[in-house]
Amino acid sequence: MTYGEPDVDQAIDRLLSAHPEVDAAAGGALDNLDQFHIGGAEAVDLLIPGLALAEGDVILDVGSGFGGPARQIARRTGNHVVGVDITAAYVEAARELTARAGLSDSVRFHTGDIASFHPDAPFAAALTLHVQMNVPDKTAWFRHIAERLAPGARLAVWEVCRPHPADLPWPMPWSLDGTDSFVVPPEELLASLQDAGFTPVEWANESAWVKEWLDTTFAHGLPPGPALPMLLDDGYTRVLNYASALTDGTLEVWRGTFTRKSA
Numbered sequence: 001m002t003y004g005e006p007d008v009d010q011a012i013d014r015l016l017s018a019h020p021e022v023d024a025a026a027g028g029a030l031d032n033l034d035q036f037h038i039g040g041a042e043a044v045d046l047l048i049p050g051l052a053l054a055e056g057d058v059i060l061d062v063g064s065g066f067g068g069p070a071r072q073i074a075r076r077t078g079n080h081v082v083g084v085d086i087t088a089a090y091v092e093a094a095r096e097l098t099a100r101a102g103l104s105d106s107v108r109f110h111t112g113d114i115a116s117f118h119p120d121a122p123f124a125a126a127l128t129l130h131v132q133m134n135v136p137d138k139t140a141w142f143r144h145i146a147e148r149l150a151p152g153a154r155l156a157v158w159e160v161c162r163p164h165p166a167d168l169p170w171p172m173p174w175s176l177d178g179t180d181s182f183v184v185p186p187e188e189l190l191a192s193l194q195d196a197g198f199t200p201v202e203w204a205n206e207s208a209w210v211k212e213w214l215d216t217t218f219a220h221g222l223p224p225g226p227a228l229p230m231l232l233d234d235g236y237t238r239v240l241n242y243a244s245a246l247t248d249g250t251l252e253v254w255r256g257t258f259t260r261k262s263a
């Protein structure tokens with residue numbers, strides 16, 4: 001089962017104990033470990049301006065994983081972030097990493113599906129990175145996100161698309177064998193966002209940026225220290241398969257900024 005690593009918390013403990021030189025409280029120190037999408041912390045930086053945040057805005061991160069993007073936004077902007085994720089072990093790990101980073105007052109996490117998450121107040125903005133590939137009914141899923149946002153709120157997405165029908169090399173970061181993968185062409189993803197009540201502000205193919213990021217990041221081999229694949233079942237194969245599908249054009253990465261319609 002994808003996202004089935006049961007003891008990810010202990011794996012993080014072991015990795016950080018083995019690397020005492022890594023100060024988890026230092027901003028960005030865990031970027032190679034806790035950003036579960038292509039483009040790492042730099043991709044999150046591309047999304048932040050589109051969120052059009054004001055002081056005091058609370059942001060929703062849907063499918064927050066180990067919490068890297070949520071913590072980065074809190075650090076960069078000073079805003080509070082709430083993450084929601086269906087994988088209990090990942091939420092536990094996200095809370096643990098947030099405590100180590102000293103950010104527990106500004107970044108919180110809930111376990112569950114967005115459909116069953118009922119916040120006290122609508123959020124001022126939301127983001128989701130590399131989650132919808134696991135979701136078959138994307139319109140319903142984005143509609144659930146829209147329902148948790150204030151009218152006019154921004155949504156930023158960083159998403160994997162498959163421009164043409166083609167076999168993918170499994171395992172991938174979001175699916176071990178393809179049975180829980182629902183990757184669609186960019187036009188179809190855009191249509192599902194619009195059908196769910198979002199108006200596009202930007203919809204950009206970032207595949208060239210991603211290829212450059214891969215070249216730069218891995219120019220001298222793997223970066224030193226704790227890294228995300230160490231936490232995942234079959235982690236290195238998943239990352240290599242993904243990089244190869246992005247490099248040969250089988251997959252693309254699209255960045256979007258949207259506004260939630262008023263009614």
Ligand SMILES: C[S@@+](CC[C@H](N)C(=O)[O-])C[C@H]1O[C@@H](n2cnc3c(N)ncnc32)[C@H](O)[C@@H]1O
Nearest residue numbers: 035036037063064065085086087129130131134
């Ligand atoms: C590839 S990871 C991305 C994590 C995070 N967004 C990041 O970029 O670091 C996908 C995450 O989506 C979560 N997920 C998958 N389906 C979900 C759903 N229907 N609702 C909420 N989370 C979901 C998984 O548990 C996993 O943590």
